[in-house]
Amino acid sequence: MSSWQKICRIEDIPVLGSRVVKRAGGDIAIFRNDQDEIFAIHDKCPHKGGPLSQGIVFGRTVACPLHSWQIDLATGEALAPDHGCAGRFELKVEQGEVYLAL
DSSP states (O other): OOOOEEEEEEESSSSEEEEEEOTTTTTTTEOTTTTTEEEEEESSSSTTTEEEEEESEEEEEEEOTTTTTEETTTTTTTTTTTTOOEEEEEEEEEETTEEEEE
């Protein structure tokens, strides 16, 4: 059973932007797309470790700011022809509050 940590309100995450949660095991980037969908993945591209939170969000994808690898926000997987995974985290939104599974 997961325990949930309240992170922020959904409107605290910019549309087509992100918010970073600092943690000892590596930072987590929480993204919001233009459909108000929320995603959480490691803030580290599987290619060269670029900060995905600084990438460009479009649809359900983020482009790494270093080499433009496209990462699927729902799975953390790099889109073909690239391969690798940033890793994802479970989220939920309740009454406008964003919660991250620990």
